[in-house]
Amino acid sequence: MIELNGIEKIYLSKTRDVHAIGNISTIINEGEFVSIVGPSGCGKSTLLHIIAGFDEPTAGRVKVAGKTVNPGTVPSALGYIFQKDTVLPWRSVRDNISLGLQYRSTPRADIDNKVAALLKLGNLQGFEDTFPHQLSGGMRRRVALLMTLACEPKLLLLDEPFGALDTHTRTLLHKELISIWRQMRQTIILVTHDLDEAVTLSDRIIVLSRPPSRILLDQHVSIPHPRDVFSVRDTPEFAEHFRTIWKVLGQEFRDAQQPADLVGGLH
Amino acid sequence: MADVQALSLSREDRLRTVARKAFWRRFRLAFWQVGLVGLAVAIWEIGTRIPFLSKNFNVFDPFFVSRPSAIILRLYDWTFGAKAGFLWPHLEATLIATLIGLVLSVSTGFVVGLLFSQKRELAIVLNPFIVALNSLPRIAFVPLITMIFGLGLASKVVTAWFIVFFLVFFNTFKGGMAIEKELIEFCRTLGANERQITRSVRIPNALGWTFTALPNAVSFSLIGVVIAEFVGSTTGMGYLIITSLATLNSADMFAALTVLSLVGVVLVSLFKLLERRLMRWSPEFREQG
Numbered sequence: 001m002i003e004l005n006g007i008e009k010i011y012l013s014k015t016r017d018v019h020a021i022g023n024i025s026t027i028i029n030e031g032e033f034v035s036i037v038g039p040s041g042c043g044k045s046t047l048l049h050i051i052a053g054f055d056e057p058t059a060g061r062v063k064v065a066g067k068t069v070n071p072g073t074v075p076s077a078l079g080y081i082f083q084k085d086t087v088l089p090w091r092s093v094r095d096n097i098s099l100g101l102q103y104r105s106t107p108r109a110d111i112d113n114k115v116a117a118l119l120k121l122g123n124l125q126g127f128e129d130t131f132p133h134q135l136s137g138g139m140r141r142r143v144a145l146l147m148t149l150a151c152e153p154k155l156l157l158l159d160e161p162f163g164a165l166d167t168h169t170r171t172l173l174h175k176e177l178i179s180i181w182r183q184m185r186q187t188i189i190l191v192t193h194d195l196d197e198a199v200t201l202s203d204r205i206i207v208l209s210r211p212p213s214r215i216l217l218d219q220h221v222s223i224p225h226p227r228d229v230f231s232v233r234d235t236p237e238f239a240e241h242f243r244t245i246w247k248v249l250g251q252e253f254r255d256a257q258q259p260a261d262l263v264g265g266l267h
Numbered sequence: 268m269a270d271v272q273a274l275s276l277s278r279e280d281r282l283r284t285v286a287r288k289a290f291w292r293r294f295r296l297a298f299w300q301v302g303l304v305g306l307a308v309a310i311w312e313i314g315t316r317i318p319f320l321s322k323n324f325n326v327f328d329p330f331f332v333s334r335p336s337a338i339i340l341r342l343y344d345w346t347f348g349a350k351a352g353f354l355w356p357h358l359e360a361t362l363i364a365t366l367i368g369l370v371l372s373v374s375t376g377f378v379v380g381l382l383f384s385q386k387r388e389l390a391i392v393l394n395p396f397i398v399a400l401n402s403l404p405r406i407a408f409v410p411l412i413t414m415i416f417g418l419g420l421a422s423k424v425v426t427a428w429f430i431v432f433f434l435v436f437f438n439t440f441k442g443g444m445a446i447e448k449e450l451i452e453f454c455r456t457l458g459a460n461e462r463q464i465t466r467s468v469r470i471p472n473a474l475g476w477t478f479t480a481l482p483n484a485v486s487f488s489l490i491g492v493v494i495a496e497f498v499g500s501t502t503g504m505g506y507l508i509i510t511s512l513a514t515l516n517s518a519d520m521f522a523a524l525t526v527l528s529l530v531g532v533v534l535v536s537l538f539k540l541l542e543r544r545l546m547r548w549s550p551e552f553r554e555q556g
């Protein structure tokens with residue numbers, strides 16, 4: 001589904017160059033749920049940007065569904081959830097969710113049916129005519145997710161989608177995400193700071209190093225599905241996985257404390 | 268069941284109490300405001316009737332400041348009294364010029380502002396000129412505008428446009444630039460092409476910023492029209508004020524000023540309402556009650 005081949009990214013600027021991504025190559029299979037973790041600034045968002053075609057790699061090549069990604073063009077059937085709120089504030093919940101369908105000129109009746117189903121999925125019935133500023137942060141996240149799901153993406157890129165939420169809301173959204181993924185089997189790449197979240201949700205966890213980043217660890221998560229988001233963290237497998245990954249990631253965090261290496265390797 | 272009833276009753280009671288308090292709060296406010304105006308009018312009326320004051324102080328000399336009763340009489344004359352209908356053509360001329368000037372400046376300011384925020388090259392090439400034009404004392408151009416466009420509607424509209432355009436332009440331009448990159452990228456992932464992004468994201472976003480400028484735009488438009496009427500015109504509220512200066516008729520002057528203030532207040536409140544209506548999606552205009 002996704003092929004990353006020798007991806008490197010250097011941001012050039014007058015004051016100082018940032019060598020964000022050193023060299024990343026990997027293959028992500030169709031239907032996989034992969035989490036990417038790593039120290040802040042190691043280029044996780046940059047990597048997602050490159051996959052989505054928002055940004056150009058300095059070196060290397062990305063293929064999505066067999067096609068090389070062209071910077072400036074978003075691969076088809078790709079969904080992207082930003083850390084920031086990206087719902088349109090001047091549209092009601094209903095009009096936000098139907099946005100992607102309107103872009104596709106879907107017939108009115110089909111839109112209505114689909115929006116009704118999505119509202120149910122996102123537990124937002126009764127909020128159709130509400131404007132985003134009247135919703136809670138967690139509800140806005142759900143609207144953004146539904147906007148994306150309405151377009152039936154085959155590939156979902158999630159950039160710390162639950163970062164700003166409280167534990168309760170976050171856990172509920174984890175549950176929804178797992179059930180959506182189990183129904184629709186999209187390929188999902190989730191960037192997160194939260195190792196708990198990564199182990200709870202994904203099949204595979206990629207740990208990136210400090211910048212210029214490379215893959216430190218590529219760990220399969222062998223906890224069987226269906227997972228219960230509330231109790232999975234009490235299982236011994238969870239603790240085991242958490243320990244293995246934390247050993248690598250924690251060391252990286254510790255090393256990142258020494259600032260000498262933090263900023264780009266060009267000079 | 269009984270419990271629910273009791274609860275809902277007390278809820279209604281509470282709502283009633285809240286409503287009653289709100290009413291008295293508003294009443295007190297209105298009372299003081301009306302009282303203040305009444306006091307000023309009373310001092311004005313009585314002060315101009317006390318010989319000691321009116322002889323010694325210009326601000327109490329009815330020759331300069333007229334007096335409320337005279338102004339009200341004059342307004343009655345102009346509308347239904349001795350010179351019935353005299354006011355209407357002037358009021359109409361000012362209103363029409365203000366609204367046309369407003370529509371023209373808001374639409375052009377919006378289009379140019381949005382265009383500039385999208386086309387970087389255009390903005391970079393033309394921005395210095397716009398900034399220069401904006402920093403000129405625009406009122407100094409009104410005589411020139413009158414010379415070119417004559418004594419009628421045209422020069423009033425052009426003056427209003429010249430004053431309001433920049434306000435709307437800068438607001439829209441700022442809004443167009445302030446749009447979040449992520450919002451546009453997100454809509455791209457939803458399958459939008461450039462035209463759809465412009466229609467569904469860029470235009471509504473910029474419109475939000477344009478609407479915020481509306482109440483100011485109305486009052487500036489009115490200012491522009493009145494100044495144009497001062498400089499050279501044969502109709503309008505500004506014309507009435509200038510002729511009453513020429514004839515040293517303070518009752519005429521204050522009658523015209525009163526009408527003009529009312530026009531300003533009404534127009535600005537109307538456009539505040541319109542802004543509220545158009546911007547009801549914005550947290551700043553959260554519906555109350």
Ligand SMILES: Nc1ncnc2c1ncn2[C@@H]1O[C@H](COP(=O)(O)OP(=O)(O)OP(=O)(O)O)[C@@H](O)[C@H]1O
Binds near residue numbers: 018044
């Ligand atoms: N547009 C840009 N111009 C210059 N430098 C950039 C740009 N975007 C990102 N960077 C730099 O690249 C590095 C990686 O940024 P990125 O946002 O990908 O990190 P991240 O891993 O997502 O961090 P976080 O976990 O804090 O979100 C950072 O040092 C950042 O300063």
Ligand SMILES: [Mg+2]
Binds near residue numbers: 044046159
């Ligand atoms: Mg990031």
